[in-house]
Amino acid sequence: MVRMALQNPLRRHAGRPDLPPPGRPVGRSLRRRHRASLRQLDRDLLERSGWRTTLDFRENHVRSESGELLEIESVWVAEAEHVGSHGVIGAHGRSESRVWAELAAAARIRSDAAPGVRLKR
Numbered sequence: 556m557v558r559m560a561l562q563n564p565l566r567r568h569a570g571r572p573d574l575p576p577p578g579r580p581v582g583r584s585l586r587r588r589h590r591a592s593l594r595q596l597d598r599d600l601l602e603r604s605g606w607r608t609t610l611d612f613r614e615n616h617v618r619s620e621s622g623e624l625l626e627i628e629s630v631w632v633a634e635a636e637h638v639g640s641h642g643v644i645g646a647h648g649r650s651e652s653r654v655w656a657e658l659a660a661a662a663r664i665r666s667d668a669a670p671g672v673r674l675k676r
Contacts, residue, residue: 597655598633601662606635608658610651633658637665 601608610633617626631654634645642665646657 595655597652597659601635601655601659604662604666605638606662607638608633608635610654635662 598608598610610631613630613632615628615630616624617628619625629649630647631649631651632645632647633654634643635658636643644658644661644665646654646661648654648657
């Protein structure tokens with residue numbers, strides 16, 4: 556008989572549909588995450604071109620004169636600094652993807668003005 560420490564955990568699971576696969580908690584399904592990677596395409600483009608990027612999230616609370624909360628405005632703020640030319644650009648907006656797109660557009664404008672800085676595609 557083979558001891559438990561030497562057995563393959565996937566093989567031990569085979570033929571037992573009542574047990575979850577090893578490494579996955581009971582009751583949690585495996586989800587694929589596509590949105591997070593799609594949002595970051597512009598950020599990855601900036602970082603490959605020599606920009607250091609940061610992203611911050613803020614909530615602005617809009618209140619009436621009596622102090623009653625009227626609205627919560629979510630604001631994403633992204634900034635980038637180019638490694639070689641020390642140029643700094645920034646953008647803000649209501650969604651992550653919009654902020655990265657605006658920042659990439661600002662970087663393209665900056666790279667057209669500075670001959671040493673090129674935004675790679």
